[in-house]
Amino acid sequence: MQPKHLKYYLLGVFISGMILFIVLQFNSSQNIRKLISGNEQLLNELNVKNELQKLQTSIAKTDSKVRGTVISQDTLNITGIEADVALIKADLNEINKLVMSDSTEKLLTQLNYLVEEKNHFNVTVLDSFYTHGKWSAERLINAQKGKRLGDAIGVILHQLDSTRQTEVNRTVRLIDTSGQRAQNWGSIMMIFACISSLLAFLYITTRIHKQEQLIEALDKSQQQEKKLAAIKDQFLANMSHEIRTPMNSVLGFTHLLQQQPLNEKAREYVAAIENAGENLLEIINDILDISKIESGMMRLEPVSFSLRGVLHAVQTMFRLKAEEKKLAFNVAIDDNVPDILYGDVVRLTQVLVNLTNNAIKFTNQGHVNIMVNKLGENEHTVRISLAVSDTGIGIAPDKLPAIFDRFNQAEADTTRKYGGTGLGLTIVKQLVELQHGALTVESEPGKGSTFMVELPYAIGELLPENGENTNDHILSALHADVKLLVAEDNKMNQDLLRHLLGNRQLHYHLVTNGQDVLNALSKAHYDMVLMDIQMPEMDGYTAARKIRQELHSNIPIIAMTAHAMAGEREKCLQAGMNEYLSKPIREEELFRLIEIFTGKISPPDTHAGNGHLQPHEGPLVQLQYLKTLSKGDTEFEHAMLQQFVTQLPEDLGALKKAIQAEDLAAIRSTAHNLKTTISFIGLDGILYPILEPLESLEASQYQPALVAEKFATLRELSLKAMEETMAILL
Incomplete structure (x- = not known):
């Protein structure tokens, strides 16, 4: 049969x-x-x-x-x-x-x-x-x-x-x-x-047996494919190293030779050598890029960036090349397109460079234009269109479907006339699709081509003048390549971590719950996660387990918690975390753990002042810890004290409401948040003994009168601390 x-x-x-x-x-x-x-x-x-x-x-x-x-x-x-x-x-x-x-x-x-x-x-x-x-x-x-x-x-x-x-x-x-x-x-x-x-039954068991055989054969085939892919990647890496080393020497000596007195013929030969060397390096880069994309090694690194700044850089890069060919080169961006976007600026630049380079290469007269428009926008995201048009040789309609294939150009003699590998458009298409975008082309032989790219981006926040990105909190210091993912929902803790990590000019991305941690790890690479334990939507324990079990990631995870109970560290380690950092966070311990688990650390910012303000001698508020953190940054101290004055009444109100409703879960959660709020001004020694029983409150131990008495004491001491803090601010 x-x-x-x-x-x-x-x-x-x-x-x-x-x-x-x-x-x-x-x-x-x-x-x-x-x-x-x-x-x-x-x-x-x-x-x-x-x-x-x-x-x-x-x-x-x-x-x-x-x-x-x-x-x-x-x-x-x-x-x-x-x-x-x-x-x-x-x-x-x-x-x-x-x-x-x-x-x-x-x-x-x-x-x-x-x-x-x-x-x-x-x-x-x-x-x-x-x-x-x-x-x-x-x-x-x-x-x-x-x-x-x-x-x-x-x-x-x-x-x-x-x-x-x-x-x-x-x-x-x-x-x-x-x-x-x-x-x-x-x-x-x-x-x-x-x-x-x-x-x-006989038929199903027979089919299952055959399917098992096919699965086994497929597994062997996949294993073989992985081995071949690893061999290919290793080969490409080795070839890249082996080719780049002599080519860099060739180009270096070519530049040195150009500085020597040469006759016209020799100068022509040296220019040809330089051009051939640069073309060879371009081929190597294209091959490595296409290999990384196809093997899944190409990762997106989203940051906030200025779209108009990127376009200005591209225009500056190609202005001389266009002027050499006497081409008009214009960049136009619609006024309703937002300037600050959140996405992978490196890949966007690579796409624009490839398309612009092709447009200028295949255009002998006329113009090359880059036009940017907004296609749609909602509360958080915007979809933009980038069109690169030229008046060059154009592409025949029957050749359009094949131009994105690797090592393929529209005409057989294109490579001979214009050079290139035939990989540029393949890389562009795959980079656009990697960013969930779309690439289309319209062209007519002899009249030019228009390549249209549609890309979605999150809307970023304005960048301060000092270069700090307040949207995703990624600092632009190039000498510190540590990239941290910080999960913290408490506002005062967020301000503290911004200050500590900002002083070291470390790259970091701040999120407020465990689900955002999972989303961030699935989109970008990080060296380490600083994980708060109690967060809304998904707590730190659950997020850590999902990172290990679902994402199968071995990224170092450091727990941050105000829990001081015995066994807390063991509980964190059992959830899949690597170490435990108790609150209030000590700067030396934080950076010691970062250095241990990443092997990379940047020196403290030399511009940060080292002077210390004298601590205020009050009966409750003690500013030694805050001043140690600030390293003399009085603006940071002032901001943290103002945050304390704003945050404490909100936390006390939430605790009072939870106690009146006899909501034990809300009492525990609010007491935990209060520990973080009051720790920055030295109240931990005074108020922790009141907050810790509330934080660990159980239904079997709940005594409304005792809880109300503790709250009254807490409120009285907190109000006194607020008065002292207001006096310091004034």
Whole structure:
């Protein structure tokens, strides 16, 4: 049996099986319906026999009452005689309904007449007894009319009973036959189902076995593919190193040679050597880029950047090249396009450079234009269009689908005339798709081409004059290549971490919950994660487990928590974290851990002042820790104190609301946040003993009066600390 015909055979078997099953089911259903009908008929016959018996009993009972009344002359015997007569008539009517048929119509007519006569006779006897006395009634009874009527009724009832018994026997035989047939058809259906199930099981197990063999072969193929990919990557890396080293020497000596006195012919040769060397380096870069993209090694590194700044840099880069070919080179950006965007500026620049370079290379006269427009915008993202158009040689319509293929150019002699590898547009297309964008082209031979790129970007925030990116908090210091992901939801902690990491000019990205940590790690590379434990939406423990189990990442994770309970460090390590950093955060310990787990650290900012303000001598507020962190930065100290004054009433209000609602989860969470808020001004030694019992509060230990008392003490001390802080600010 040929595999391609197998599906038709299976379809035929399935249809045949379904038809057979329908036939079996139809016959089985028919016999079951007959069985049900027979049972209903049998029940009806049994009801008839019961009604006949009841009628005979009622007539006998009425006769007995009438005779007893006459013989004993006691009228109590005839109590309820009217009800008995009515019951006889009701029984007779029921018999008429149940038994009425052509074969019993005559018997029923006779029975109705005889019963009516019997009732009339009993009434006559009673009337005679009341009117003329016992002797007259006995004479009527002795006349044997009542006996003859009773005997006739008995004969009729016997005949009806015989007739119904024959029907009962026939019904029983029908039931037995239908039941046997239903059982037989059921057995056939069960056998058919067993055979079908067995065949289906055998077929499924056979297919599973074949599928397992295919999966095993596929696994081996994938392993082989991975080995080949690793070999290819290693080969490309080695070749890159081996080729770049001598090429750098060639280009270096070429530059030195150009500085020597040369005749015209020698200068031409040196220029040719330089041009060939630069082209060779460009080929190497293109091959490495395409290799990294296809192997999944090309990662996006989003930062906030100025779009107009990028375009200005591209325009500056290619202005001289365009002027050499006497081309007009213009860059136009629509006014409604936002300037500060969040995305991979390096890849955007690479796309623009490739497209602009091609446009100038294939244009001998006319112009090259870059036009930027906004396609759409919502609250957080914008989609922009970048069009690079030229008046160059153009591309034939039938060649357009192939221009993005690797090592492919529109015409066979393009490489010979203009040079290039045929990889530039392939790289551009893949870089655009890597950024979830789209690339299209419109062209006409002899009239030029327009390449249109659509890319989505998040809207960034304005960059301060000192170059700090407040949107994603990535500092632009080039000498420190540590890149940190910081998860912290407390505003004061965020300000502290900005200050500490900013002084060291470290690159970092700040998020506020565990889900944002997972999203950030899936989009970009980081050297380490600083993870707060208690955060909204997803806490630090859950985020750490998901990083290890779902993202399969070994990135170092440092827990940051205000918990001071025993076993907290072990709990963090069990969740997959590498180390534990207790709050309030100590600068030396923070950077020690960063250095240990990344192996990279930058020196402190030499521009930061080293002077220390004298701490304020107050009974509660102690500023030593804050001043140690600030390293003399009074603006930072002032901002943190203002943040404390703003944050503390909010936290106290939230705690009061949670206590009034007896919401234990909210009490614990708010108490934890308060520990961070008050730690910066030296209140941890005074207020932690109040907050820690609230932070670990359990339902079994909850005492409303005690909690209210602790809150009152906390509120009193906090208000006093706020007064001292306000005095410091003033």
